[in-house]
Amino acid sequence: MKTTLRKIVMEARELFREHGYDGASMQDLAARVGLKKASLYTRFPNKEALVSEVLTLTLEETLKGLPDPREDWQLAWQTLIGRIAKTFETRKRCVGLHLAYGVTSVTPEAQAAVSQFFNVLRERMADILRLGGIPQPDSAAADILAQLEGATLWITTSGDVEPLRRAVKSASRLDVFGRKI
Amino acid sequence: MKTTLRKIVMEARELFREHGYDGASMQDLAARVGLKKASLYTRFPNKEALVSEVLTLTLEETLKGLPDPREDWQLAWQTLIGRIAKTFETRKRCVGLHLAYGVTSVTPEAQAAVSQFFNVLRERMADILRLGGIPQPDSAAADILAQLEGATLWITTSGDVEPLRRAVKSASRLDVFGRKI
DNA sequence: ATAAAATACTACCGACCGGTCGGGTGTAAA
DNA sequence: TTTACACCCGACCGGTCGGTAGTATTTTAT
Numbered sequence A, B: 001m002k003t004t005l006r007k008i009v010m011e012a013r014e015l016f017r018e019h020g021y022d023g024a025s026m027q028d029l030a031a032r033v034g035l036k037k038a039s040l041y042t043r044f045p046n047k048e049a050l051v052s053e054v055l056t057l058t059l060e061e062t063l064k065g066l067p068d069p070r071e072d073w074q075l076a077w078q079t080l081i082g083r084i085a086k087t088f089e090t091r092k093r094c095v096g097l098h099l100a101y102g103v104t105s106v107t108p109e110a111q112a113a114v115s116q117f118f119n120v121l122r123e124r125m126a127d128i129l130r131l132g133g134i135p136q137p138d139s140a141a142a143d144i145l146a147q148l149e150g151a152t153l154w155i156t157t158s159g160d161v162e163p164l165r166r167a168v169k170s171a172s173r174l175d176v177f178g179r180k181i
Numbered sequence C: 001a002t003a004a005a006a007t008a009c010t011a012c013c014g015a016c017c018g019g020t021c022g023g024g025t026g027t028a029a030a
Numbered sequence D: 001t002t003t004a005c006a007c008c009c010g011a012c013c014g015g016t017c018g019g020t021a022g023t024a025t026t027t028t029a030t
Helices: A003-023 A026-033 A047-063 A073-091 A095-102 A108-131 A137-158 A162-173 B003-023 B026-032 B047-063 B073-091 B095-102 B108-131 B137-158 B162-173
Strands: none
Touching: A003 A026, A003 A047, A003 A095, A003 B003, A003 B095, A047 A073, A047 A095, A047 A108, A073 A108, A073 A137, A073 A162, A095 A108, A095 A137, A095 B003, A095 B095, A095 B137, A108 A137, A108 B137, A137 A162, A137 B095, A137 B108, A137 B137, A137 B162, A162 B137, B003 B026, B003 B047, B003 B095, B047 B073, B047 B095, B047 B108, B073 B108, B073 B137, B073 B162, B095 B108, B095 B137, B108 B137, B137 B162
16 A cells, blocks of 8 residues: 555544544645645545545554464453554544444445444454353453443543543453453 | 423434534524524524533433432432433434534533533432442443443444443443442 | 514525546656 | 656535524513
């Protein structure tokens, strides 16, 4: 991927994270990458297409080079949870959540991309838990991800990161809904 | 409160919930209540002021007529959790969460209103847990609310309400992060 | 009945939105 | 040297945004 293209996607991610789908403007995005708005349309057909690019990049970064869960599933699990939580803590929010609430049926491809993003993430998490012999790994993954996402609410409203920290701890110990290790 | 005023606030809530702060337009709001846009400005100074009205109404509805927790804290708890979850399940989303992500520093009063909304809600939850002798009631309330909010992610992305149902069950049993009843 | 206050309307404002157009410019292959 | 392509730009499109001015209509209080 060309570096300019990657930079556009990364800046788009920041804008989506901060201002949501509606609130992010192509004008702002162009300014952040040092281009004019019209130039963006040589690389992307429209604003909606940015969504799937942003989420694909994010998924890549989140999963790339994870420890092989077949060798040490607990290490893979801690690493994955740690990556997610670190992003939430430094960026204060989750792009995916903002987009999930922000895209509607008028942008169906973006909506599909968001759904897929969270499904893939949950499946990867469930894969690891399954290797660890955790019962109902799909539900457990969904619940833990929900807890992490929900914790970002407190970061954005009051700056309190403790709920996220507690969510990470409990996810590490897997003491969620009586599924303790 | 005059009925028209209340209707405006209720419709504004639906718009904020569905489209977020930026995505909700005064034009749409006016159409929903059978008025012209300019007429809204005889009741509200600006769009931002709607946020605190919406959240005040929501807090009122959520807390009004709750069973007295000093008589039966478990009943009060179940009722409160049930109300929150019912709204999430029928409306698919939480207005507060959408606004929390949607308002920024350019609308400081709205931002403050959102912070206050969640703080008050958490405090009320914590009050009940305190009466029940639950350890660290503030943290417990924050964590449980986070879990409920996070569960709405799955409702909006895939329509799956099971994470929310599990969150309600675990909240009812208070088996959160090892704080089991 | 009348004055005052609330509420409603039409019409408009400047700013910004996503997106398109035609015309450049630099590079690299033929 | 020509051709081709990728990229970038200023200017512009129709449309929507939050908000306002001025005026008409309805409600309320005296």
